[in-house]
Amino acid sequence: ETGVTQTPRHLVMGMTNKKSLKCEQHLGHNAMYWYKQSAKKPLELMFVYSLEERVENNSVPSRFSPECPNSSHLFLHLHTLQPEDSALYLCASSQDWLGSYGYTFGSGTRLTVV
Amino acid sequence: SQQGEEDPQALSIQEGENATMNCSYKTSINNLQWYRQNSGRGLVHLILIRSNEREKHSGRLRVTLDTSKKSSSLLITASRAADTASYFCATDYNNNDMRFGAGTRLTVKP
Numbered sequence: 350e351t352g353v354t355q356t357p358r359h360l361v362m363g364m365t366n367k368k369s370l371k372c373e374q375h376l377g378h379n380a381m382y383w384y385k386q387s388a389k390k391p392l393e394l395m396f397v398y399s400l401e402e403r404v405e406n407n408s409v410p411s412r413f414s415p416e417c418p419n420s421s422h423l424f425l426h427l428h429t430l431q432p433e434d435s436a437l438y439l440c441a442s443s444q445d446w447l448g449s450y451g452y453t454f455g456s457g458t459r460l461t462v463v
Numbered sequence: 464s465q466q467g468e469e470d471p472q473a474l475s476i477q478e479g480e481n482a483t484m485n486c487s488y489k490t491s492i493n494n495l496q497w498y499r500q501n502s503g504r505g506l507v508h509l510i511l512i513r514s515n516e517r518e519k520h521s522g523r524l525r526v527t528l529d530t531s532k533k534s535s536s537l538l539i540t541a542s543r544a545a546d547t548a549s550y551f552c553a554t555d556y557n558n559n560d561m562r563f564g565a566g567t568r569l570t571v572k573p
Binding site: 351353355386389390391392394397437438441447448449450451452453454455456457459 | 563
């Protein structure tokens with residue numbers, strides 16, 4: 350365990366479903382991130398939260414909606430996804446929003462959209 | 464757009480040999496980080512090297528940074544089958560925007 354826990358580990362959803370991914374860290378980190386990892390592509394930064402405020406939104410489609418209720422929890426709400434959204438979704442945290450000391454990643458949620 | 468690019472894309476070696484992976488980037492950085500990822504899992508932070516450092520060691524890992532060439536290398540000495548994984552470099556592209564390359568897939572044969 351890295352200290353960053355993601356649930357569920359696997360998720361299969363239809364294009365009309367609504368689901369949420371959850372990330373939790375108890376490392377005392379102040380920043381949390383969502384990344385998308387598709388096959389044979391670099392990791393794509395989706396969202397950055399620093400002290401519960403969103404500081405980055407990399408032109409992510411509105412069908413992905415993040416929520417950060419406190420500095421320990423981060424959610425990614427999913428609705429009306431497309432098959433091309435199938436990927437490994439990784440949550441990460443860092444001590445500061447600059448990532449000056451490196452990132453700690455969770456094990457990811459493998460999402461399949463059918 | 465991608466900031467760090469690893470080379471080679473794939474590397475296959477025998478156990479006991481050394482493995483060298485390279486990373487090139489485009490813009491100035493504050494730090495460069497190397498991560499490892501086992502298949503279908505999250506990334507594990509290996510080493511962070513700051514822009515004013517040239518070399519850093521951690522166990523069997525050695526990282527170098529050449530800011531004039533905008534490149535870094537990761538050397539794994541005396542490799543083991545358990546080192547089989549994908550290795551990524553990441554650079555702080557724009558403060559809080561860490562950009563990762565597509566990775567080098569390392570296979571260490573027993």
